[in-house]
Amino acid sequence: MTTRDIQPFEIDVPQSDVDDLRRRLADTRWPDELSGVGWTYGIPTSYVRELAEYWATTFDWKAHEARLNGYPQFLADIDGLQIHFFHVVSPDPDAVPLMLIHGWPFEDFTEVIEPLTNPKAHGADSAQAFHLVLPTLPGFGFSGPTVRVGDTDTFRSAEVLAKLMEELGYERYGAQGGDAGSFIAPQLGRIAPDRVLGVHLNGPLTIPSWDEDGSGFSEEDKAKLAALADWNNAETSSYASIHSTRPASLSPGLTDSPSGLLAWVVDVVNSYVDPAASSPDDAMDRDSLLVQISILWFTRTIGSSMRLYKESSAWGADLASSGVPTGVAVFARDASIRAIAERQNNIVRWTEFDHGGHFAPMETPAELVTEIREFFAGVLRAQWNRT
Structure with a gap:
């Protein structure tokens, strides 16, 4: 695929950058650590040191780079923004186009690519196939840093991604997202309701207004509302407070120190993985976690x-x-409030799991694939019945 605004892309991190990363990790000045406090003071230094040593000595970036380059990638120029994306076309010509949208700090969709694009090879009905578009949001990874105020706004991202799907020639398509993607995917439906046939969300961020009193909420939703009301005072909100007020103050340290970047990102991830997991790399593959952090670093x-x-x-x-049909999957760590989700979306499917976390494509890919397949199968059946 080559047009004036879309060009093929391949990841090629210079070996000198890989060597520099390893040197910086080896030269880290480590702080002292209290014993016996676990994660109550933040991420344990001993755990960060273990991950850093693995990152420096065992993790093979070039092998993962080659694996990622096995999928077709492109750079698009949309309204002056560079957008990196994977475009994986199903062998089934009648497959449904589907955009998968990540959040912060990342979501690795590689575990769901093959089952969604080639379901027959994975024991599923070939009618459940998708053509996948996996964009990297503005300001992230290979889309590169933004240079204008407002270009990372989720509303802005939705506008850009809607234009990307037009550029790719998709007249009708679905959208799926979690975290920030749970804002962007529904916004695509508001921008282009005639094009977006359905929206699927995992753990949508249902942020209540400041005067929300929970009137008419179920008891479960009232409990979640109370928990969210306390969120601003909870340790899990501290990172968001800094990001939303002083991102430029935090940026130099995390850009200069890979160990600092590792500690910050993994601590946030730990707050949102499966509550049954003892650590982030107990909830998801360690290498997959480090691939995403490596991309932020490089x-x-x-x-x-x-x-x-x-x-x-x-x-x-x-x-x-x-008004676009919307399906929701809520995993054990998610705090999605159904009453708020139903105000903002046309919910036609709501599934709750007793396990899993906020990073469903990395933690529970099989369950997510099943949910996506079943939701869009229902949407297509409903359309066929109407016609």
């Missing part, structure tokens, strides 16, 4: 990725429903 985009929190205007906004 592209120097940790600072611009954090601007998402300061620039996005969707947080707590009163969002109208697009």
Whole structure:
């Protein structure tokens, strides 16, 4: 695929950058550590040191780079923004086009690519095939850092991604997202309800307005609302407060120190993985975790990725429903409030799991694949019945 605005892309991190990463990790000045406090003071230094040593001595970036380059990648110029994306076409010509949208700090979709694009090879009905478009959001990874105020806003991202799907020639398509993607995917439906046939979300961020009193909520939703009301005072909100107020202050340290980047990102990840997991790499593959952190490191985009929190205007906004059929998967760590989700979306499917976390494509890919397949099969059946 080559047009004036879309060019093929291949990841090629210079070996000198890999060597520099390893040197910096080896030269880390480690702080002291209290014993017996676990994660109550933040991420344990001993755990960060273990991950850093593995990253420096065992993790093979070039092998993972080659694996990622096995999927077709492109760079698009959309409204002056560079957008990196994977475009994996199913062998089934009748497959449904589907955009998968990540959040912060990342979501690795590689475990769901093959089952979604080639279901027959994975024991599923070939009618459940998808053509996949996996964009990297503005300010993240190989899309590169943003240079204008507001370019990481989720509303802005939705506009850009809608234009990307037009550029790719997809007249009708689905959208799926979690975290920030759970704002962007529904917004695609508001922008282009005639094009978006369905929206699927995992753990949507249902942020209540400041005066939300929970009237008419179920008891379960009231409990979640109370927990969210306490969120601003909870340890899990501390990172978001800094990102939304002082991303530029945090950026130099995380851009200069891979151990600092590792500690910050993995501590946030730990707050949102499966509650039954003892550590982040107990919830997801360690190498997959380090691939995503490596991308932030090599592209120097940790600072611009954090601007998402300061620039996005969707947080707590009163969002109208697009009317587009929407399915939701809520995993054990998610705190999605159904009553709020139903105000903002046309919910036709809601599934709750007693396990899993916020990073479903990395933690519970099989369950997510099943949910996506079944949701879009239902959407297509409903359309056929109407016609």
